[in-house]
Amino acid sequence: MSTLPFARIEKKWQAYWEESKTFRVEEDRKVPPEKRIYVLDMFPYPSSAGLHVGHPEGYTATDIYCRYLRMKGFHVLHPMGFDSFGLPAENYAIKHGIHPKISTDDNIERFRTQIKALGFSYDWDREISTHEPEYYRWTQWIFLKIWEQGLAYEAEVPINWCTSCLTGLANEEVKDGRCERCGSQVERRDLRQWLLKITVYAERLLADLDKLDWSESLKLMQRNWIGKSVGANVHFPLVDGEGTIEVFTTRPDTLFGATYMVLAPEHPLVDTLTAPEQRQAVDEYIRQARLKSDLERTDLAKEKTGVFTGGYAINPVNDEKIPVWISDYILISYGTGAIMAVPAHDQRDFEFAEIFDLPIVQVVSRDGSKYELNEADVADGVAINSGQFNGLSTAQFKEKIVQWLEERRLGSKAVNYKLRDWVFSRQRYWGEPIPLIHCEECGIVPVPYEELPLMLPEVKSYTPTGTGESPLVAIEDWVNTECPRCGGPGKRETNTMPQWAGSCWYYLRYLDPHNDRVLAAKDKLEYWMPVDLYVGGAEHAVLHLLYSRFWHKVLYDIGVVNTDEPFMRLVNQGMILGEGGVKMSKSLGNVINPDDVIHSYGADAMRMYEMFMGPLEVAKPWSTKGIAGIKRFLDRIWRLSEREISDQEPPQGLLKVLHQTIRKVSTDTQTLQFNTAIAQMMIFLTEAGKHGKLYRSVWKPFVLLLAPYAPHLAEELWEKLGCQPSVAYQEYPTWDEELARENTVTVVFQINGKIRAREDLPAGLSRAQLERKALDHPRIKELLAGKKPKKVIAVVDKLVNLVVPSP
Secondary structure, eight states: OOOOOHHHHHHHHHHHHHHHTTTOOOOOTTSOGGGEEEEEEOOOOOOTTOOOTHHHHHHHHHHHHHHHHHHTTOEEEOOOOBOOOSHHHHHHHHHHOOOHHHHHHHHHHHHHHHHHTTTOOOOGGGOOBTTSHHHHHHHHHHHHHHHHTTOEEEEEEEEEEETTTTEEEOGGGEETTEETTTOOBEEEEEEEEEEEOGGGGHHHHHHGGGGSBOOHHHHHHHHHHHOEEEEEEEEEEBSSSSOEEEEEESOGGGGGGOOEEEEOTTOTTHHHHOOGGGHHHHHHHHHHHTTSOHHHHTOTTSOOOOEEEEEEEEOTTTOOEEEEEEOTTSOTTSTTSEEEEOTTTOHHHHHHHHHHTOOOOOOEESSSSOOOOSSOOOSOOEEOSOGGGTTOBHHHHHHHHHHHHHHTTSEEEEEEESOOOEEOOBSSSSSOBOOEEEETTTEEEEOOGGGOOOOOOOOSOOOOOSSSOOGGGGOHHHHEEEOTTTOSEEEEOOOBOOTHHHHTSHHHHTTSTTOSSSSSOHHHHHHHOSBSEEEEOGGGTTHHHHHHHHHHHHHHHTTSSSOSOSBSBEEEOOOEEOTTSOOOOTTTTOOOOHHHHHHHHOHHHHHHHHHHSSOTTSOEEOOHHHHHHHHHHHHHHHHHHTSOEEOSOOOHHHHHHHHHHHHHHHHHHHTTOHHHHHHHHHHHHHHHTTSSSEEHHHHHHHHHHHTTTSHHHHHHHHHHTTOOSOGGGSOOOOOOHHHHSOSEEEEEEEETTEEEEEEEEETTOOHHHHHHHHHHOHHHHHHHTTOOOSEEEEETTTEEEEEOOOO
16 A cells, blocks of 8 residues: 655655745735734744654644635735743853854754744744844844833842852742742842833733733733732831831721731831840841742741741721731732731731731621631621721721721722732843943943944853853953943943843734834834734743733834734643653653654644644643554545546535535634544545545545645645645635535434433424424333423434433
8 A cells, every 4th residue: 555755745845835935925915904814823942952742733733724814815924933042042051162152043943944844834034033133133122112111220129049040030930939940949139130110011911901812711820910909008107216117908997907017028127126135036037038939938838937026016097006027928029018917817817826826806707796716717797896997898898997097198099919020130141131331420321222232242151150240241341331421431231131032022023024224114013913813832821921911012102013912812732741641851751852753754744643632722642653543544645646536526425525524624723623623534535435536526625625734745636636836825615505514413312311312313303303203212212111201402403301200
C-alpha cells in the first residue's frame, strides 16, 4: 500500500509559499472593514531549548482559522515575531560566555525554521524581534510618552528580590514565594526603582473587561488581581504625640468592635509608636519579616505572628484606647499598611486575638442578640454594642457611620485597589535601556526623541552586581554623558526595562514594522485594529494581558491608537501533557520534540493530531498511538486520491455525506471546534472509500475542506486535480441544506430518565408522534407492563422520557 510522501510534499509547498509570498497581506482599501480580520498568536520567547509541542497547538488553531477565513473571502493579517529580551538569554550568556545577542539570534533562527516546518501561513515580511534596536527604539518612545504623562516615577521601595537572578521582580513574577523564572527564594529589599502608575488606570482596566469576549474565568483573574474594594478611610489618633493612623476598611459598620490595631512592619509610624522596652523585639520582628515574600506573609493557613509596639491609638467612634501591634500579614503595599482589628468579625483578626489574648467584642448579630463566638462571624446582620447605631442593618450602618465620620472629619468614603504600581526596572543587562539622564542641575531629563534608540553598550561581563545595580554601571563611557537640557555632566539611567515592555505593544508594530518615522501609521492602525482573535496560554492572564491593556489605554489617551482595548476576543489553549497525563518536563524525560514528530509523521499529521486530541481549551495528554492514527487517516486520503477520477454524477448517499461534511466542518472551524470537524472528515472518507471511483464533484470540495487542516497535502491534491496553486485562496465550499438534512434520526426511549430502547425514525416527527412510537415499542411495552406514564417528555429528533410512578 502506498503511503503519503509527506517529506517531499511538505518541502515542495513550503518553498512555493515562501517564494510566492503566498500569505503576504497589504492594506487594500477596497476590502470593507467587516472583511478585515487580525488574528494574533502570543509570540514565543526564543529559548535555547527550541520549540516544544505546546507552541504549535495554539499556532495550528489560528492557522486553520486564518486559512479558513481567507477561503471565505476575508483579508487576514496573521503575523509572527519573537519576544527576545529577558533573563534566560542573559543567564545563558553568563554561563557560556556568549553575547546574549548572538545566542538570541541563533535561537530565533532555529525557532523560525521549526515554525516554518509546520506550514503556518504567517506574513513573514512583518516579523519583529523585541531585542532589535529598530524595534526597541519605539519601546523607549512609548516609555518616554508614559513618563511625560506623569505615569513613571522613581522611588526607593521594598521590592521582591531574586537571590539567584539578582534582580527585582514585579509581584506578578513571584509564585509561592519563589522567582517565576528560576524558582529561587525571593526576599524583600529596598531598592531604587522605576515604577509605572498602572493604578491610575485600575478602574478602567476593571470596567472595560465587560467589553471583551474573554472567558469569565480569565476576566475573574484580572478582576481579582485589580481587587477593587469599596469602604472608608478612618483616622485613629495616636495617644502619645501628634499624628493619626489611617486605615482602610470595607466594614466601617464594625468600628465599635475594633479592639486593637495592626501595622505592617514597614509602616513609617512603627518607629514613633515603639516604646523603649519593645524596641529590640520590634526590630527583630521587622528583620524576620523582610525575609518573607508577600504571598508567604498573607497565606491564610500560616500561624499568625506579631509584636506589640508598646504604643496606643484612640478608636474614634468610642474614644477607647487600643494597643497597636505589628504583624507580617499586613502589607505596606495594600491599603494604608495598617488595619483596625475586629476579631469578632474577621477570621485572621480572631486568630490573632486568640493567640495574643486580645479582647473580642461582638458588634454584628444575625438576629439582634449576643451569642458566643467560636470563630469570627463575618456575615451581615444587625448592629449591637454600637451605641446610637444599634439596631441598624449592616447596609444602613455603613452609610450612616461614613456620614458620621465625614461630618467630624474622622474619615471618608473610599475605594481601594489591591493592584500596585508596576515595578518596571530591572538590574540586568539584556533589556531595553531606560532613556533617561540624571543631571545634578536639571534633575531627570529624557533622552531626545531624535537620539532614540538609546543602544545597549558592549560589556565585558553580564554578571549582575548583586548590589542592586545593573552591569551597565561599570561602562563609564556609556554612563557618563551630557545633559541634553543644560549641556552639563549627566549620568544615564542604568536600570533596564523588564521583558514585559517589548511584549506590551508588539501587536501594533506588526501593522507597520518597517516604518522609521512613527510607531505605526494611523491609516494602518485604523485598518486593522483591534485584534479580532488572540490565542495563547492562560499563564499570561495577569502579567502580559494586564500590562498590554494598560499601555494600550495610555496610547489611546494620547491619540496614538484608535481603540481603547487591544484584544477583543481571547482564547486560551489547553496545555499538552505528557503520555499518562503528567506535565512534560526534562526531569521526567517525557518532553516531545516537534522536529522528531515531523520527521516520523509529517507536519500535516502533527497539525491534525494536536487539533484532534480534544477541545482546544482543555488540557490533553500526548499519545504516540493517537498521532499514528492520524497518519493512517492521511495515508488513506492519499491512496484514495490515486483512484480514477470520474466526472459522472456521484451516488446520492455520497453526495448527502459530502454536504453534511461541508456543513459540519464549516461551522466547527468557525467556532474553533477542530476536533469534531476532523471527526466528520473521517466519516466522509469512510463513505468515499466505499466507491470504486473518485468523483471529481465530491473530491474537489473535500480537498478544499481539508486545506486549512493539512495544507501541504491539500496543495498536492489540488494540483493532482489539474488546478493551479495555491489552494489557499480558493472559494470555500457551501452546502445545500436540503441535501445535508438527515432523513432518519436515532431517537432514545427512556423510563424515568434511564435509556431503555432506541429506534431509527423519520426526522421531524412531532412530539405526539414520538410519544406513540415510544409506547408502541415492544421493549417499552414489556417494561411498562400495563402502567400508564404520569408524564411524557418528548424532544423532537432526540428522545422520549416516560415518567412512571415508583411501585
